[in-house]
Amino acid sequence: MEVPKTQRALVIHEFAKGQVLETNFPVKEPGIGEVLVNIKFSGVCHSDVELSEGRLPIPVTLPVICGHEATGVVVKVGENVTNFKVGDTVGIMMMFSSCQDCEYCKVANEFHCKDLKLAAIHTHGTFQEYTVVSARHVHKIPDNVDLSKAAPLHCAGVTVYRALKESSVKPGQFVVITGAAGGLGSFGLQFARTMGMRVIAVDLGEEKRQHCLDLGAEHFIDAAKPDFIEQVVTLTNGGPHGAVHVATATKPVEDSFLYLRKRGTVVVVGLPRDPIFKGDIGMFVLKGITVKGSILGNRKDMDEVVEFFARGVINVPVKVMGLSDVPEILKMLHENKITGRIVVDPKK
Known part of the structure; x- marks a missing residue:
């Protein structure tokens, strides 16, 4: 599967200065234990509002790309990845990686790991056409589901x-x-x-x-x-x-x-x-x-959420907008004017 060298991405260089839509942002290669995913849809969360204004109670590495709940298709796999292949449909959580060895990781509370890495905090998020993520924190999505509706499952859900x-x-x-x-x-x-x-x-x-x-x-x-x-x-x-x-x-x-x-x-x-x-x-x-x-959920929770959705018992109305619409969406979120969930298509 041919992957371009550059892409569209919405980048924050300074807090409270807006997000810059860049059209030649580099596409990263997956490392050991990582996969490269072509993002199809990414949900917009209220924490994206706080992040873009520098209000999160967590230090954020700049420049950064927002977005942390998404669906897409695997287009490359890194070394030592055996559970995914090119063409797999997947969902991406906010958790990028954790140590897997501390007292919290051992009891499936990875979100309290001291070495936890989060998308859109410690590494670039999903408001871009392609993103690299840890294969450990990617979830397979059944082929028959609506990817626009499945995207918000991975944070909000x-x-x-x-x-x-x-x-x-x-x-x-x-x-x-x-x-x-x-x-x-x-x-x-x-x-x-x-x-x-x-x-x-x-x-x-x-x-x-x-x-x-x-x-x-x-x-x-x-x-x-x-x-x-x-x-x-x-x-x-x-x-x-x-x-x-x-x-x-x-x-x-x-x-x-x-x-x-x-x-x-x-x-x-x-x-x-x-x-x-x-x-x-x-x-x-x-x-x-x-x-x-309570923050996020673990991988078992995520599997259960996807199963609920695949069975058709969960259905949240979503509105699809474009990457260039994100500033407007964040304003609507801040003003509490959104019912349901808005997702963005990075190609728009």
Whole structure:
């Protein structure tokens, strides 16, 4: 398969200075244990907004290419790669590599590895036509799936799936998902329903109600309503057993301490610009509330997510735009104007 020497890529040279669309960016050769993938679609995540403005709580190596959830086709394989061949359809996670030998890697918590390398943080991401990735963190995608819809599975999908697992909510119990109409929330509603949970969707704006109900929410509650907390408690017969926060704000987290039932679990995923939240420690103690952070998901989680999708039980509406549209997309994300997920085609 013939591979060009140069390509289109969206590059950040300075934070908060925009992304430059370069048309002669070099195509890298895969090294030992790596594969070169021709990117077909790449999802756009809210963390791309924070990254482009230099707001992530992780040091980023510049220049850098954003994008970390993608699908594509293997066009070259490096030495010692035996599990992939040219022509394989694959999905790319944010995890680029990990040591595989520390206490976290040994129990499949690679995302806490001290030597973890992340796409669009430590190495170039997927807002380009071709990218080199570790064969260990690439996943085979069934040939019959829509690659545009499968791309967001590899960050948004697996992240919220892992968070739902961390919530410890059992089948038949209530879970609240905040930011429910966005990319992660849209996946979360469907995963929670498929896992047997009773789902309460929370977001801002009545225009998001039908979207959430269509994706499996039992009820939708507009968080802007003055009686929003009372509504949550009433509809869940005394409070939900868990709350998963994918909204990028602190208030939803603070609100959940008020409506969560005793022994409930709060799982925080979204990264707000103001990361400091307030909580009543006495309430934590008296109600026995557990608060967790959750990031990404492991390879087993990813395999399960792809299986759900291949079976047709997960389907998030996506809109396909071009690489040159990314600045506009990031602005829409910042203004909370996106329902579902936007993916970009690097050729456009």
